[in-house]
Amino acid sequence: MAEKKSQEEIEKLMVQFREWINSQPHLPKDLEDRLLMRFLHSCYYDLEKAKSAAELFFSIRAASPDLLKDRDPSSPQMQKALKIVNLAQLRVAGKRNLWIWQLNDPGLENFDYLQDARLFFLTTDAWLLNEEVLEEEDIVIMDVKDVTLKILAKFNLSIARTLSKYQQDAIPIRLKQVHVINAPSFIDKIFGLVKPFLKQGMTDMIHFHSPKSETLYKYLNKEDLPEDYGGSNGKMEDHMKEVMEVIMSKREFLTENLWKAEKKSKNKASKEAKETSFRSLDID
Template identity: 40%
Template sequence: MQIDYERDISLIREWLAKEDYLPQDLGDMLLKKFIHSCYGSLEKTKQCIDKFCVGRTNTPELYTSRDPTASKLKTAFSITSVTTYEAGEDEILIHELDDPNLENFEFYDLVKTFAMQADYWLNNIPLFPRGHIVLIDAKHFYLKIVSRVNIFFFKQFLVYLLEAMPVRIKQIHVYNSPAYYDKLFSLVKPVLPQEICDMIKFHLEIEGLYAHVDKKYLPVELGGEAPSMKDQQKKWVKIITESRDMYLNDNLWKADMKKRAKSKGADTAMNGSFRSLSID
């Protein structure tokens, strides 16, 4: 089905104007990504936008105090790579942790910088792919990382990513997987939809990716022909730093829960909400 994005964006804006608890600062590219990810269903798009905005409000741990020049966030940016690549009709999303001894690993800072880079991707990368291929480097996912992570928070954040972010996940590959990957996976598997669990493939080495993703679409660090993901990471962080004012806005793309309570009645809870989280 051909999607009329101009018409649908206009209809979504009309809906947003009537829902005064929702923000009005969602740009056209962001709205187009929501419409695209929901295959043109305006009802699903509305639900996804609602979860996206409510989730940001209910997660102050990630969506406040986001100064990219803060030393702890600069450190978090320096030990991760969050990058994307066009792959034919698809888009590859890569996450890599580069902290061999976990010396600089701070869970909330890392998740916060990931969310900041996700905002950059939503607002600046004009790709509307057939599907998304997620690649995760697990080479530094040691068992000791479990004690450094709030597992309950991480589970809920995964649910938020799946339910509220404008993505069409088609494949998930975890490479450089340790021998005990099944133990790590068992910590989050219960909260993942079965269709997502069925997509996840573990590879002991990078070479396992090549049967699923053409090397020409992979960055040079993964033995491919595409530009360096390290260089892309540096470019993204530079632009994010230059866009500091945007990230200092603690109300960016957030729902006003007081107004939502009035418009939706007493029950303001929703699946994927972080409202009831107990943060360590």
């Protein structure tokens, strides 16, 4: 991890970062300071790593139109996806962000892998547009209580590969832990689908917790967790309402594909994609 920077050093890095962005004809311009700052912060103020992260962030979005279109939160398709999940985006003790995804779809009757991926981009984009506080760590909880082997038939290899690359190397957060709770006995079969796309550093972050176990409390205090998980930090359904308020307040921006790179010539894009894919964040 890079050493801490003074405010003056950070301001200089911001100027250099924006100059670089503006010098790249394929990258979007007039980006908000808060987004650029997130890239610097997520990369511990290493300017070269921030450039690589931003390049990949914008390029993946440009290359994945199916994941960033038809995502008006008021549309019937997105409403259907929103009705089977509860989401939480919380700031908790220790300067940490807690992201929770809870599936509520017994039998996976309404689950659609593509729509869920669109929902991921929709909700994280809304958060990036809205949130200003820079926390030290990000922790993800995935509640898979309703996941069955039926998900294998709904799985999409191409989408999984894109999501994995975006989540590991592009989205400007400091991901430190991923907890899969209420994990069924066959979770290894499901995890086996995405594991080939994960770096070792990422797989080391992932912890599985079986139903009714209390192992999650080794990592998070009950005061930080919603009541649904034995904590005292509100209810998931109320946190979902807060997430929806943020989404609807940013609806005008979210109905379009925000923050995407312009298309390049095929050879140049291929070369740069290869170079960018090797970015690795310092975890500690």
